[in-house]
Amino acid sequence: MTAPPHEALPAGPGRGLPDTQQGMRRRNLSRVLHTVHAEGPLSRAAVASRIGLTRAAVSTLVDELIRAGLLDELGPERPGRAGRVGRPGSALALSDRGPAGIGAVVGVDHLEVCAVDLRGQVRARAVRHAANRGRRPGPVIGELTALVRQVVTETEREGLWPAGLAVAVPGLVARDARTVVRAPNLDWHGTDLGALLPDDLPLTVDNEANFGGLAELWLGEGVPRDFLHVSAEIGIGAALVVDGRLLRGTRGFAGELGHVPVRPEGPACACGGRGCLEQYAGKEAVLRAAGVEPGEDRVGLLAERAAGGDKDVRRALRGAGSALGIALTGAVNLLDPETVVLGGALADLAPWLLPALERELSRRTTGPARAVTVSRLGPEGPLLGAAHSVVRAVLDDPAAVSGRS
Amino acid sequence: MTAPPHEALPAGPGRGLPDTQQGMRRRNLSRVLHTVHAEGPLSRAAVASRIGLTRAAVSTLVDELIRAGLLDELGPERPGRAGRVGRPGSALALSDRGPAGIGAVVGVDHLEVCAVDLRGQVRARAVRHAANRGRRPGPVIGELTALVRQVVTETEREGLWPAGLAVAVPGLVARDARTVVRAPNLDWHGTDLGALLPDDLPLTVDNEANFGGLAELWLGEGVPRDFLHVSAEIGIGAALVVDGRLLRGTRGFAGELGHVPVRPEGPACACGGRGCLEQYAGKEAVLRAAGVEPGEDRVGLLAERAAGGDKDVRRALRGAGSALGIALTGAVNLLDPETVVLGGALADLAPWLLPALERELSRRTTGPARAVTVSRLGPEGPLLGAAHSVVRAVLDDPAAVSGRS
Incomplete structure (x- = not known):
């Protein structure tokens, strides 16, 4: 009995992907990205040794990720940290001109939107104070959409492209990740945000406490x-x-x-x-x-x-x-x-x-x-958690977005 | 964003196994067993269509599982259920002479042991009433060991072999799955059952409520x-x-x-x-x-x-x-x-x-x-859950036991 019930939990990135050769390739693309995310900049050889694949296999994966705009090869003028990289010129880093995660918060007294790049840097931000309690969802989401457009425009000006939008709300959200079942402090019930938000961005809606917890998991020390x-x-x-x-x-x-x-x-x-x-x-x-x-x-x-x-x-x-x-x-x-x-x-x-x-x-x-x-994140948690959830989805399955850049 | 956080959970058997060609083979062996367990008897072709592999790939896996004594090919005298099987003679079923899971319960007023085969049938059983509250672990586990020996002997007489022992206790168990941290109603504290039980069987110790819950998951309707x-x-x-x-x-x-x-x-x-x-x-x-x-x-x-x-x-x-x-x-x-x-x-x-x-x-x-x-299981839950946990471990990773028959 080498797999007792205690150890039946899976580990590692890309674990939701199908168990086929194609699924394995996608999981390995994800492993490369997660490794560079966690420890980069790293050389191809360092990535290979960390994930247990051959240097040749990793090079193929890396080339695909560079073509998709997710990885950058740092030039010789920006050497990697000492002891980590064989040849300075070959260090890999996550791209700061690739996909960006757009996070948004619908609060009782404000609306806020930000964009985070693959490296986790906030690249754009917009906020609007508003007394949203008791307002109908349409006008509120209309204002939120304007803020999203503003942040996306700023993001694109920096050479990034929006990979998705995640919205934190103060209420219960159905597992379809778009319907607000009940937000008592807004007085919203059964509100499908998917129908009100722009449909050109993949959308995830979630409870603000969930995004706050995820931010803590991803960004907390x-x-x-x-x-x-x-x-x-x-x-x-x-x-x-x-x-x-x-x-x-x-x-x-x-x-x-x-x-x-x-x-x-x-x-x-x-x-x-x-x-x-x-x-x-x-x-x-x-x-x-x-x-x-x-x-x-x-x-x-x-x-x-x-x-x-x-x-x-x-x-x-x-x-x-x-x-x-x-x-x-x-x-x-x-x-x-x-x-x-x-x-x-x-x-x-x-x-x-x-x-x-x-x-x-x-x-x-x-x-x-x-x-x-x-x-340490305090009230910033839900906004950062939302934006980072989009970035994490890219790291978890880069193949799903690499055709869209 | 095709993999939002909602869908990051993995599915399917054998999910704890490493993501290599060898791991894929082990997962596919597990898929075959789980499919026959859930829907058998089934022909090779039916198994292949259900798990999405080729007939040839499934035949190789099936042959390995038959050699390991985990699958049986039912003879033409025992046709499969109508509509399920192409040729009656080719139907596959889990073996009833393969591995058996040995489950045990240490109760406050009794000890109980049973053996369950891959088909989920209880094949042997022994019980002993005893006032265990306040007794030292040594003598209690000595009596339990005698019951385990008795059940194993009976099981072997029927052509089965014990694949592991799982023990349910009324207390908190450490994540090493062998140490009882605290069992207030027995007055046991920090008791390593692994040191007291026979070491010729892979051992898992768990809380009785956990095994009761697992029994409900696996056997409840x-x-x-x-x-x-x-x-x-x-x-x-x-x-x-x-x-x-x-x-x-x-x-x-x-x-x-x-x-x-x-x-x-x-x-x-x-x-x-x-x-x-x-x-x-x-x-x-x-x-x-x-x-x-x-x-x-x-x-x-x-x-x-x-x-x-x-x-x-x-x-x-x-x-x-x-x-x-x-x-x-x-x-x-x-x-x-x-x-x-x-x-x-x-x-x-x-x-x-x-x-x-x-x-x-x-x-x-x-x-x-x-x-x-x-x-529906009532007080039987923990005992059945313990025995079935051993059987489940075989279904989840048949390659881990197939060398031991």
């Missing part, structure tokens, strides 16, 4: 491959990353940490339940408990007052941290993640949330204390 | 590939099956539903927490609430009294069902499974648990009501 990413904008959401992949659930609704019951007889929640986490740690609940009026940038205001020693604000954040700790105890018992990462608005409030959160978590769970870390 | 399997023996455990695979967690401890907080200020639990699900729905809590003394087969007694209309027992089971519903609300919000399956002892008590459980779950979660189903 020292983040493991098994973690629970908790974020808050208006609601509270979580992304469950298991073995480097997002756990989405049957309908795509996994990660609804905000509706985990904290006190089963607590206050009624809009979801139909009682005593959900959002009733204790959601933005509105915290503002109410702190005696702060709703308005723009309330997170900044809470952080400022907490830093200034405001007792009401600190007590409200302690209460929210404690409720988060109770809900996370359940999540940690169910999922056994390696770590919990606080992202989004929670990252900015972490100094006042963490002590109560960690106290609940450590007294309620056995074994070594759980690491709770704070995201 | 109409069970989807995304579900949460909840079971109770002394404690309460869950197995999370996502896209047909068990979610194990970083340390192997996922599924601790029994320690999800139901009422954060509730009674203290042995785990260090307060108000855990086990304090409301664990066997001891339910017996206490029902006014029933602890003892042997208390589940049978509870079911009998509840069926007879005993008001105290019914109230206790309603309370347990309601606590299960609250804890499952959290789990469903986090994981979005297609269904929840009640297994183990809970299956026998389902008629009195389900109404309160479903009431909590449906009033606390949005969307269509969650299907809660009852396992």
Whole structure:
């Protein structure tokens, strides 16, 4: 029994591709790109030794990737890092004039779009403040489309071409990756964004917490491959990353940490339940408990007052941290993640949330204390996660886009 | 972007094998076996059309599997089912004289071992009642080993050979699949079962709830590939099956539903927490609430009294069902499974648990009501799951065992 159930999980890039000679070639193209992405610049020989193929086989793959505009051969004037490359002139890097991932965020009070190249650099960016709560999807997505056009134009001016558009929304998204099933804070229900957005770009729509979690996986420093990413904008959401992949659930609704019951007889929640986490740690609940009026940038205001020693604000954040700790105890018992990462608005409030959160978590769970870390990306996570998801799709299956450049 | 993050999950058997020509051959051997397992008896031509390989390629693979004793060519006296097979004599079936999976359960009050052949038939079985709580691991595993020897001897008498041993334990198992980290109801801590069990059989040790969930996945009727399997023996455990695979967690401890907080200020639990699900729905809590003394087969007694209309027992089971519903609300919000399956002892008590459980779950979660189903396997799940895990490992990588027959 050399393949016990523990080891049945696959590894490596391009794993969704069919198991044929053609599929193997596509997987190997992906392996070359991922290797250069992770460790580049690298020579052909270095790539070959890392992925266990012959130098000749790798050269064929590299030539194809260069022709497709995905890899660059760095000239002799830009030698690779010492010790990595045999001949300086032969170092390979991901192209900075190839495909770009376009990421977008539909927020309750803003719209934002950016473009990221294969090297992970943000190359263009546009933002628009707008009170989107309760507006119909058509005009909102119309404004978003204008921002997308602006970012695409800027991107093309730099010699890049858009490989796809990924949109983060504050709500539940169906597994078709285009329909917003329910976004209570926008008051959108069953909205097909695919019908409203330009159809000349491959589209992926996903929940903002999912993109935030993926950003942490791809861009976070020292983040493991098994973690629970908790974020808050208006609601509270979580992304469950298991073995480097997002756990989405049957309908795509996994990660609804905000509706985990904290006190089963607590206050009624809009979801139909009682005593959900959002009733204790959601933005509105915290503002109410702190005696702060709703308005723009309330997170900044809470952080400022907490830093200034405001007792009401600190007590409200302690209460929210404690409720988060109770809900996370359940999540940690169910999922056994390696770590919990606080992202989004929670990252900015972490100094006042963490002590109560960690106290609940450590007294309620056995074994070594759980690491709770704070995201470096904070509120940028969903936007970067969206743009990078397009770039990752190119790295995972370069053959699918190489005909379109 | 033809490979969005939603579709990055792999499909099909043998997916853990390396991506080389040799790995492809091993995966194709596995595909042939899985196809015959799922739909057999089948002719070579039928297998070829189902897995998309040429008849000649399949014949080579089939010949290798017949030589290894994993496939049988059924004689002309045993024709395949009508419409499935071209020539009756050429139908292929899994061998019933090939490898057998040996499954074992270490229970608090019994030890049990069985052997299952490639066709899924139980071919031998042995059980021993014993009060194992608080006994040292050495003598208990000594008795288990005697039962294993007895079942292996019986199996070999029928022309089968044991391909591996899988042991279900009521506790947390490390990801090395041999060390019991903590089994509170046996009072075992850090026990390496690999050092105590015979070393002539490949060994896998796992939590009983995990094997129960896998049994449901492999043997349950109409069970989807995304579900949460909840079971109770002394404690309460869950197995999370996502896209047909068990979610194990970083340390192997996922599924601790029994320690999800139901009422954060509730009674203290042995785990260090307060108000855990086990304090409301664990066997001891339910017996206490029902006014029933602890003892042997208390589940049978509870079911009998509840069926007879005993008001105290019914109230206790309603309370347990309601606590299960609250804890499952959290789990469903986090994981979005297609269904929840009640297994183990809970299956026998389902008629009195389900109404309160479903009431909590449906009033606390949005969307269509969650299907809660009852396992047909009940307390047999962990034993069958263990034995079948060995058989599955053979189907997943036949090349790994074919040299050992």
